[in-house]
Amino acid sequence: xxxxxxxxxxxxxxxxTVECEQDLTMDQLLVTMADICHxxxxxxxxxxxxxxxxxxxxxxxxxAETGALQLRLRYxxxxxxxxxxxxxxxxxxxxxxxxxxxxxxxxxDCGLVCNKKVAGEKDQKWxxxxxxxGARDKREDRLIELNVNMLELVGRNMAIDVMxxxxxxxxxxxxxxxxxxxxxxSGLEKMMLVKMLQAxxxxxxxxxxxxxxxxxxxxQIKDEFLKLTEKFFPTYFCESFSAQYDEGxxxxxxxxxVSPPSEDKQVTLTMVSRGxxxxxxTVATIDQICNIAVHDPTSIExxxxxxxPLYFRLMSDSDTTSLLALLCGYYRVAEKxxxxxxxELKFPVLELLLASKVHGPVTRAFAEEKLKKTNFKKGSFLVxxxxxxxxxxxxxxxxxxx
Numbered sequence: 001x002x003x004x005x006x007x008x009x010x011x012x013x014x015x016x017t018v019e020c021e022q023d024l025t026m027d028q029l030l031v032t033m034a035d036i037c038h039x040x041x042x043x044x045x046x047x048x049x050x051x052x053x054x055x056x057x058x059x060x061x062x063x064a065e066t067g068a069l070q071l072r073l074r075y076x077x078x079x080x081x082x083x084x085x086x087x088x089x090x091x092x093x094x095x096x097x098x099x100x101x102x103x104x105x106x107x108x109d110c111g112l113v114c115n116k117k118v119a120g121e122k123d124q125k126w127x128x129x130x131x132x133x134g135a136r137d138k139r140e141d142r143l144i145e146l147n148v149n150m151l152e153l154v155g156r157n158m159a160i161d162v163m164x165x166x167x168x169x170x171x172x173x174x175x176x177x178x179x180x181x182x183x184x185x186s187g188l189e190k191m192m193l194v195k196m197l198q199a200x201x202x203x204x205x206x207x208x209x210x211x212x213x214x215x216x217x218x219x220q221i222k223d224e225f226l227k228l229t230e231k232f233f234p235t236y237f238c239e240s241f242s243a244q245y246d247e248g249x250x251x252x253x254x255x256x257x258v259s260p261p262s263e264d265k266q267v268t269l270t271m272v273s274r275g276x277x278x279x280x281x282t283v284a285t286i287d288q289i290c291n292i293a294v295h296d297p298t299s300i301e302x303x304x305x306x307x308x309p310l311y312f313r314l315m316s317d318s319d320t321t322s323l324l325a326l327l328c329g330y331y332r333v334a335e336k337x338x339x340x341x342x343x344e345l346k347f348p349v350l351e352l353l354l355a356s357k358v359h360g361p362v363t364r365a366f367a368e369e370k371l372k373k374t375n376f377k378k379g380s381f382l383v384x385x386x387x388x389x390x391x392x393x394x395x396x397x398x399x400x401x402x
Contacts, residue, residue, distance in 0.1 A: 005029070006068040009037060011102040020062055026069075027058035027349045033071050035390045041361035042387050043089070043096035045333060048074040048325065055322040059346040073100045074326070075333050076237055078261035079227065087223045094219070101222040104229055105157065111182040113229060113236045114146075147193055149232040154179045155201050156225045159208040163218040169209075173202055239326055241319050245271060246311040256283070256312065258326055267330045269302075283310060286330050292342040294320070321345070358393060359384040367396045376402050 007016045016036075020029065026049050034044040049056045049069045056069070073096065077088045090097040107113050157179055158172045167175075176197045177190075185193055212221050230237060240257045255272045259265075267286035273279045284304045291303040297317040303309045314320040324345045331341050332350075337360055340347060353360065359367070359382060367382045374380045378401045386392035 003062065005062055007033065008068045008070040009033070010071065010106050011037060011099045015068060022062050024062045025058060025348045026056050026060045026062075027347055029062060029069075030058075030071075031349065031390050037071070037099060038095045039099065040093045040096065040388055041385055041390050043093035044390070045329070045337070046073050046075045046077065046089075046096065047071060048329070050074075054318045055325060057321045057325045057345060059348055072103055075329050076260035077333075078263060078265075079230075080263050086220075087226065090219060090223055097219070098222070101226060104226060107236075108153065108157075108181055108229065109179075111184050113181065114184065114233045143189065147196055149228075150180070150193065151197060151200060151204060152228055153225060153232070154197060155204040155208060156221055156228070158201065158205050159212065160218045160221055160225070162205070162209060163213060163221070169205070172205070173198075176201060239322075240272075241323050242315045243319075244313040245273070246313070254312075256323065258323070258330070261286075261330075261334065267334060269327065286327070286334050289327065289331065289341055292324060292327065294324070294342065294344040300324070353385070357383065361385040361387045363387060364394070364396075367394070371396060371398060374398075 002019050003022050004017050004019055007018060009016060018029075018032065020032070030044060030047060030049070034041070034047065039047065048058070050072050051069050052067045055074065077092070079087055079089070087097060089100060104113070154176075161167050162169045162172055172179075176194055180190065180193065180197075184190075208221060212218070237260045238257055240255050243254050243256050245252045245254045252273050254274075257270045257272060259268045259270065261267050269283040269286075269289070271281045271283050273281070283302065284307075288304050288306065289302060290305050293301040293303070295301060298314045298320050299311070300314070300320060300323075301309050301311050314323065324342050328341045328345050328347075332339065332347075338350065338354060340350075362384050367384050370382055371380055376398045378398055381395060381397040384394050384396070386394060
Protein backbone atom coordinates (compact mmCIF):
# COMPACT_ATOMS: atom_id res chain seq x y z
CA UNK A 1 0.00 0.00 0.00
CA UNK A 2 1.36 3.39 -1.02
CA UNK A 3 1.26 6.53 1.08
CA UNK A 4 2.39 10.13 0.69
CA UNK A 5 5.49 11.15 2.59
CA UNK A 6 6.22 14.82 3.26
CA UNK A 7 9.88 15.73 3.01
CA UNK A 8 11.68 18.88 4.06
CA UNK A 9 14.81 19.41 1.99
CA UNK A 10 17.03 22.08 3.46
CA UNK A 11 18.47 23.29 0.16
CA UNK A 12 15.09 24.65 -0.96
CA UNK A 13 12.09 26.47 0.45
CA UNK A 14 9.25 24.28 -0.80
CA UNK A 15 8.20 21.07 0.96
CA UNK A 16 8.14 17.95 -1.22
CA THR A 17 5.62 15.11 -1.19
CA VAL A 18 6.69 11.70 -2.44
CA GLU A 19 4.49 8.63 -2.89
CA CYS A 20 6.11 5.41 -1.72
CA GLU A 21 5.25 2.00 -0.31
CA GLN A 22 4.74 1.87 3.44
CA ASP A 23 7.28 -0.93 3.83
CA LEU A 24 9.99 1.22 2.26
CA THR A 25 12.81 1.80 4.77
CA MET A 26 14.59 5.08 5.53
CA ASP A 27 17.73 3.56 4.05
CA GLN A 28 15.92 2.93 0.75
CA LEU A 29 14.17 6.31 0.80
CA LEU A 30 17.56 7.94 1.27
CA VAL A 31 18.64 6.61 -2.14
CA THR A 32 15.65 8.31 -3.77
CA MET A 33 16.13 11.62 -1.99
CA ALA A 34 19.89 11.71 -2.57
CA ASP A 35 19.15 11.23 -6.26
CA ILE A 36 16.66 14.13 -6.22
CA CYS A 37 19.17 16.39 -4.41
CA HIS A 38 22.00 15.29 -6.77
CA UNK A 39 24.01 13.96 -3.82
CA UNK A 40 26.39 11.26 -4.99
CA UNK A 41 26.39 7.62 -3.78
CA UNK A 42 29.79 8.34 -2.20
CA UNK A 43 28.34 11.03 0.11
CA UNK A 44 24.89 9.48 0.60
CA UNK A 45 25.98 7.58 3.72
CA UNK A 46 26.60 10.88 5.52
CA UNK A 47 22.87 11.66 5.52
CA UNK A 48 19.90 10.52 7.60
CA UNK A 49 16.29 11.49 8.28
CA UNK A 50 15.00 13.38 11.28
CA UNK A 51 11.36 13.66 12.31
CA UNK A 52 9.95 15.83 15.11
CA UNK A 53 13.35 16.15 16.77
CA UNK A 54 14.28 12.45 16.66
CA UNK A 55 16.60 10.63 14.30
CA UNK A 56 15.03 7.69 12.46
CA UNK A 57 17.06 4.47 12.20
CA UNK A 58 17.85 3.18 8.69
CA UNK A 59 15.48 0.20 9.05
CA UNK A 60 12.51 2.38 10.10
CA UNK A 61 9.71 2.01 7.54
CA UNK A 62 7.57 4.66 5.96
CA UNK A 63 4.14 4.76 7.59
CA ALA A 64 1.07 6.92 7.71
CA GLU A 65 2.26 8.81 10.80
CA THR A 66 2.11 12.59 10.54
CA GLY A 67 5.10 14.88 10.45
CA ALA A 68 7.57 15.79 7.74
CA LEU A 69 10.86 13.95 7.35
CA GLN A 70 13.85 16.26 7.28
CA LEU A 71 16.90 15.19 5.29
CA ARG A 72 20.07 16.20 7.16
CA LEU A 73 23.78 15.54 6.95
CA ARG A 74 24.39 13.75 10.25
CA TYR A 75 27.85 12.22 9.89
CA UNK A 76 30.38 15.00 9.58
CA UNK A 77 33.63 14.44 7.73
CA UNK A 78 36.89 15.48 9.42
CA UNK A 79 38.09 18.84 8.19
CA UNK A 80 41.12 21.09 8.12
CA UNK A 81 41.31 23.91 10.63
CA UNK A 82 43.09 26.10 8.12
CA UNK A 83 40.70 28.20 6.04
CA UNK A 84 43.17 28.02 3.14
CA UNK A 85 42.56 24.30 2.65
CA UNK A 86 39.36 23.24 0.92
CA UNK A 87 36.81 21.20 2.85
CA UNK A 88 37.06 17.44 2.38
CA UNK A 89 33.32 17.28 1.73
CA UNK A 90 33.59 19.97 -0.95
CA UNK A 91 36.25 17.89 -2.72
CA UNK A 92 34.27 14.64 -2.40
CA UNK A 93 30.86 15.98 -3.42
CA UNK A 94 30.19 19.69 -4.10
CA UNK A 95 26.40 19.14 -4.06
CA UNK A 96 26.52 17.49 -0.63
CA UNK A 97 28.71 20.37 0.55
CA UNK A 98 26.17 22.91 -0.73
CA UNK A 99 23.40 21.03 1.05
CA UNK A 100 25.40 21.00 4.29
CA UNK A 101 25.91 24.76 4.06
CA UNK A 102 22.16 25.26 3.54
CA UNK A 103 21.47 23.05 6.57
CA UNK A 104 23.84 24.92 8.91
CA UNK A 105 22.76 28.30 7.51
CA UNK A 106 19.10 27.51 8.18
CA UNK A 107 19.92 26.37 11.73
CA UNK A 108 22.00 29.51 12.25
CA ASP A 109 19.19 31.80 11.10
CA CYS A 110 16.71 29.96 13.36
CA GLY A 111 18.96 30.37 16.41
CA LEU A 112 19.77 26.66 16.71
CA VAL A 113 23.53 27.01 16.33
CA CYS A 114 23.82 29.19 19.43
CA ASN A 115 21.01 30.16 21.78
CA LYS A 116 22.55 32.68 24.19
CA LYS A 117 19.44 32.94 26.36
CA VAL A 118 19.68 29.28 27.20
CA ALA A 119 23.46 29.44 27.34
CA GLY A 120 23.24 31.93 30.19
CA GLU A 121 21.42 29.48 32.42
CA LYS A 122 23.33 27.70 35.16
CA ASP A 123 22.91 24.22 33.73
CA GLN A 124 23.58 25.11 30.09
CA LYS A 125 27.15 23.72 30.28
CA TRP A 126 25.40 20.38 30.69
CA UNK A 127 24.01 20.88 27.20
CA UNK A 128 25.68 23.26 24.75
CA UNK A 129 28.41 25.53 26.16
CA UNK A 130 29.13 28.43 23.84
CA UNK A 131 32.45 29.41 25.40
CA UNK A 132 35.52 27.25 25.29
CA UNK A 133 36.88 25.96 28.66
CA GLY A 134 39.25 28.47 30.23
CA ALA A 135 37.49 31.55 28.85
CA ARG A 136 36.61 34.36 31.25
CA ASP A 137 33.14 33.82 32.63
CA LYS A 138 31.99 37.46 32.57
CA ARG A 139 28.75 38.34 30.87
CA GLU A 140 30.23 41.42 29.19
CA ASP A 141 33.18 39.46 27.84
CA ARG A 142 30.88 36.73 26.52
CA LEU A 143 28.69 39.31 24.79
CA ILE A 144 31.66 41.07 23.19
CA GLU A 145 33.06 37.77 21.95
CA LEU A 146 29.66 36.70 20.64
CA ASN A 147 29.20 40.00 18.79
CA VAL A 148 32.59 39.71 17.11
CA ASN A 149 31.74 36.16 16.05
CA MET A 150 28.37 37.32 14.72
CA LEU A 151 30.05 39.95 12.56
CA GLU A 152 32.22 37.29 10.92
CA LEU A 153 29.35 34.86 10.32
CA VAL A 154 26.63 37.38 9.41
CA GLY A 155 29.03 39.26 7.13
CA ARG A 156 29.85 36.07 5.25
CA ASN A 157 26.20 35.14 4.79
CA MET A 158 25.53 38.61 3.41
CA ALA A 159 28.41 38.31 0.96
CA ILE A 160 27.24 34.85 -0.08
CA ASP A 161 23.72 36.12 -0.83
CA VAL A 162 25.17 38.95 -2.95
CA MET A 163 27.47 36.56 -4.86
CA UNK A 164 24.68 34.04 -5.40
CA UNK A 165 22.45 36.92 -6.60
CA UNK A 166 19.83 36.14 -3.97
CA UNK A 167 19.58 39.82 -3.09
CA UNK A 168 21.18 43.09 -4.14
CA UNK A 169 24.01 44.45 -2.01
CA UNK A 170 22.10 47.63 -1.12
CA UNK A 171 19.10 45.61 0.05
CA UNK A 172 21.34 43.31 2.09
CA UNK A 173 22.76 46.25 4.04
CA UNK A 174 19.25 47.59 4.67
CA UNK A 175 18.16 44.27 6.16
CA UNK A 176 20.87 43.64 8.73
CA UNK A 177 18.29 42.53 11.34
CA UNK A 178 17.09 39.65 9.16
CA UNK A 179 20.57 38.10 9.26
CA UNK A 180 20.76 37.97 13.06
CA UNK A 181 19.83 34.55 14.53
CA UNK A 182 16.39 34.41 16.14
CA UNK A 183 16.06 34.56 19.92
CA UNK A 184 19.77 35.15 20.38
CA UNK A 185 19.62 38.60 21.96
CA SER A 186 17.38 40.54 24.33
CA GLY A 187 15.88 43.80 23.08
CA LEU A 188 18.67 46.14 24.20
CA GLU A 189 21.45 43.73 23.26
CA LYS A 190 19.95 43.29 19.79
CA MET A 191 19.79 47.07 19.30
CA MET A 192 23.46 47.32 20.27
CA LEU A 193 24.42 44.49 17.91
CA VAL A 194 22.45 45.97 15.01
CA LYS A 195 24.15 49.31 15.59
CA MET A 196 27.56 47.62 15.68
CA LEU A 197 26.82 45.61 12.52
CA GLN A 198 25.51 48.63 10.64
CA ALA A 199 28.69 50.51 11.48
CA UNK A 200 31.04 47.70 10.45
CA UNK A 201 29.34 45.22 8.16
CA UNK A 202 29.39 47.27 4.94
CA UNK A 203 33.17 47.55 4.97
CA UNK A 204 33.46 43.91 6.01
CA UNK A 205 31.17 42.70 3.19
CA UNK A 206 33.02 44.88 0.64
CA UNK A 207 36.31 43.33 1.78
CA UNK A 208 34.90 39.80 1.33
CA UNK A 209 33.41 40.58 -2.09
CA UNK A 210 36.67 42.10 -3.26
CA UNK A 211 38.51 38.94 -2.24
CA UNK A 212 36.04 36.34 -3.52
CA UNK A 213 33.84 37.82 -6.24
CA UNK A 214 36.53 37.55 -8.95
CA UNK A 215 36.32 33.74 -8.57
CA UNK A 216 32.62 33.92 -9.55
CA UNK A 217 31.87 31.30 -6.91
CA UNK A 218 30.69 31.49 -3.30
CA UNK A 219 31.95 27.99 -2.48
CA GLN A 220 35.11 29.12 -0.68
CA ILE A 221 33.31 31.65 1.49
CA LYS A 222 30.67 29.02 2.36
CA ASP A 223 33.53 26.75 3.36
CA GLU A 224 34.84 29.50 5.64
CA PHE A 225 31.39 30.00 7.18
CA LEU A 226 31.20 26.30 8.11
CA LYS A 227 34.72 26.24 9.54
CA LEU A 228 34.10 29.39 11.60
CA THR A 229 30.78 28.00 12.87
CA GLU A 230 32.61 24.93 14.11
CA LYS A 231 35.34 27.08 15.64
CA PHE A 232 32.95 29.42 17.47
CA PHE A 233 30.25 26.91 18.42
CA PRO A 234 31.87 23.44 18.34
CA THR A 235 29.19 21.71 20.40
CA TYR A 236 26.57 22.49 17.75
CA PHE A 237 28.04 19.58 15.81
CA CYS A 238 27.95 17.22 18.82
CA GLU A 239 25.05 15.02 19.89
CA SER A 240 24.29 14.17 23.51
CA PHE A 241 22.04 11.66 25.27
CA SER A 242 20.85 11.43 28.88
CA ALA A 243 21.74 8.06 30.37
CA GLN A 244 22.43 6.07 33.52
CA TYR A 245 25.85 4.48 33.96
CA ASP A 246 26.28 1.32 36.00
CA GLU A 247 29.59 1.70 37.85
CA GLY A 248 29.99 -1.55 39.75
CA UNK A 249 26.43 -1.51 41.05
CA UNK A 250 26.34 2.25 41.65
CA UNK A 251 24.08 4.05 39.18
CA UNK A 252 25.20 7.50 38.01
CA UNK A 253 23.24 10.07 36.01
CA UNK A 254 25.38 11.00 32.99
CA UNK A 255 25.27 12.41 29.52
CA UNK A 256 26.85 10.57 26.62
CA UNK A 257 28.34 12.99 24.12
CA VAL A 258 29.42 12.02 20.61
CA SER A 259 31.89 14.51 19.11
CA PRO A 260 32.48 14.54 15.34
CA PRO A 261 35.95 14.04 13.84
CA SER A 262 38.35 16.90 13.20
CA GLU A 263 41.74 17.32 11.55
CA ASP A 264 43.62 15.56 14.34
CA LYS A 265 40.87 13.79 16.29
CA GLN A 266 38.62 10.82 15.64
CA VAL A 267 34.94 10.54 16.48
CA THR A 268 34.89 10.38 20.28
CA LEU A 269 32.32 9.13 22.79
CA THR A 270 32.63 10.86 26.16
CA MET A 271 30.67 10.60 29.41
CA VAL A 272 29.86 13.68 31.47
CA SER A 273 28.82 13.03 35.07
CA ARG A 274 27.19 15.80 37.07
CA GLY A 275 28.59 16.89 40.41
CA UNK A 276 30.00 19.94 42.15
CA UNK A 277 32.44 19.92 39.25
CA UNK A 278 31.27 18.12 36.12
CA UNK A 279 33.57 15.23 35.30
CA UNK A 280 34.27 14.33 31.67
CA UNK A 281 35.58 10.85 30.86
CA THR A 282 36.51 9.54 27.44
CA VAL A 283 34.67 6.28 26.86
CA ALA A 284 36.30 5.46 23.51
CA THR A 285 37.23 6.77 20.10
CA ILE A 286 35.27 5.18 17.27
CA ASP A 287 38.11 2.85 16.27
CA GLN A 288 38.32 1.47 19.83
CA ILE A 289 34.70 0.25 19.89
CA CYS A 290 34.38 -3.33 18.66
CA ASN A 291 30.77 -4.20 19.54
CA ILE A 292 27.59 -2.75 21.00
CA ALA A 293 25.07 -5.21 22.46
CA VAL A 294 21.45 -4.35 23.23
CA HIS A 295 20.08 -6.11 26.33
CA ASP A 296 16.65 -4.48 26.28
CA PRO A 297 15.14 -1.50 24.41
CA THR A 298 17.05 1.05 26.54
CA SER A 299 20.03 -0.90 27.92
CA ILE A 300 23.29 -1.22 25.96
CA GLU A 301 26.73 -2.72 26.53
CA UNK A 302 29.71 -1.10 24.81
CA UNK A 303 32.69 -3.39 24.29
CA UNK A 304 36.09 -1.88 23.55
CA UNK A 305 39.32 -3.33 22.21
CA UNK A 306 40.94 -2.43 25.51
CA UNK A 307 39.17 -2.22 28.84
CA UNK A 308 36.11 -3.79 30.43
CA PRO A 309 32.65 -3.43 28.82
CA LEU A 310 30.60 -0.43 29.90
CA TYR A 311 26.86 -0.55 30.62
CA PHE A 312 24.43 2.30 30.01
CA ARG A 313 20.67 2.74 30.16
CA LEU A 314 19.19 5.39 27.89
CA MET A 315 16.02 7.32 28.68
CA SER A 316 13.90 6.00 25.79
CA ASP A 317 13.82 3.51 22.92
CA SER A 318 14.24 6.33 20.40
CA ASP A 319 17.34 7.62 22.24
CA THR A 320 18.82 4.13 22.13
CA THR A 321 18.27 3.66 18.39
CA SER A 322 19.49 7.20 17.73
CA LEU A 323 22.76 6.64 19.61
CA LEU A 324 23.26 3.24 17.96
CA ALA A 325 22.65 4.67 14.48
CA LEU A 326 25.08 7.51 15.21
CA LEU A 327 27.92 5.27 16.40
CA CYS A 328 27.35 2.55 13.80
CA GLY A 329 27.07 5.14 11.02
CA TYR A 330 30.29 6.85 12.05
CA TYR A 331 32.05 3.47 12.28
CA ARG A 332 30.96 2.63 8.73
CA VAL A 333 32.15 6.01 7.44
CA ALA A 334 35.46 6.07 9.34
CA GLU A 335 36.51 2.44 9.77
CA LYS A 336 34.74 -0.26 7.76
CA UNK A 337 31.87 0.55 5.43
CA UNK A 338 30.48 -3.00 5.37
CA UNK A 339 30.38 -3.57 9.15
CA UNK A 340 27.80 -2.56 11.76
CA UNK A 341 28.93 -2.35 15.38
CA UNK A 342 25.51 -3.57 16.53
CA UNK A 343 23.68 -6.57 15.11
CA GLU A 344 20.40 -5.09 16.35
CA LEU A 345 20.72 -2.13 14.00
CA LYS A 346 19.98 -3.00 10.39
CA PHE A 347 21.12 -1.23 7.24
CA PRO A 348 18.76 -2.66 4.56
CA VAL A 349 20.59 -1.26 1.53
CA LEU A 350 23.96 -2.49 2.83
CA GLU A 351 22.53 -5.94 3.59
CA LEU A 352 21.15 -6.21 0.04
CA LEU A 353 24.51 -5.25 -1.44
CA LEU A 354 26.37 -7.76 0.73
CA ALA A 355 23.92 -10.54 -0.11
CA SER A 356 24.36 -9.72 -3.81
CA LYS A 357 28.17 -9.50 -3.45
CA VAL A 358 28.19 -5.93 -4.75
CA HIS A 359 30.82 -3.43 -3.63
CA GLY A 360 29.81 0.05 -2.63
CA PRO A 361 30.51 3.19 -4.71
CA VAL A 362 34.22 2.60 -5.33
CA THR A 363 36.29 3.81 -8.26
CA ARG A 364 37.46 1.82 -11.27
CA ALA A 365 41.04 2.07 -9.97
CA PHE A 366 39.95 0.46 -6.68
CA ALA A 367 38.21 -2.39 -8.53
CA GLU A 368 41.24 -3.04 -10.74
CA GLU A 369 43.52 -3.05 -7.69
CA LYS A 370 41.29 -5.71 -6.11
CA LEU A 371 41.44 -7.88 -9.24
CA LYS A 372 45.18 -7.37 -9.46
CA LYS A 373 45.52 -9.30 -6.19
CA THR A 374 44.13 -12.36 -8.06
CA ASN A 375 46.75 -11.78 -10.81
CA PHE A 376 43.76 -11.05 -13.05
CA LYS A 377 42.90 -14.74 -13.06
CA LYS A 378 40.46 -15.73 -15.78
CA GLY A 379 36.90 -15.74 -14.48
CA SER A 380 37.60 -13.31 -11.64
CA PHE A 381 35.05 -10.51 -11.39
CA LEU A 382 33.89 -7.64 -9.23
CA VAL A 383 30.57 -5.79 -9.23
CA UNK A 384 30.53 -2.24 -7.85
CA UNK A 385 28.17 0.67 -7.52
CA UNK A 386 28.75 3.69 -9.69
CA UNK A 387 30.25 6.66 -7.83
CA UNK A 388 27.89 9.14 -9.52
CA UNK A 389 24.66 7.25 -10.33
CA UNK A 390 22.60 5.62 -7.55
CA UNK A 391 21.00 3.15 -9.96
CA UNK A 392 23.99 1.99 -11.99
CA UNK A 393 26.30 -0.98 -11.38
CA UNK A 394 29.57 -1.85 -13.11
CA UNK A 395 30.88 -5.37 -13.75
CA UNK A 396 34.65 -5.87 -14.00
CA UNK A 397 35.44 -9.28 -15.51
CA UNK A 398 38.71 -11.03 -16.41
CA UNK A 399 38.01 -12.86 -19.68
CA UNK A 400 41.51 -14.29 -19.80
CA UNK A 401 44.49 -14.74 -17.48
CA UNK A 402 46.67 -11.70 -16.93
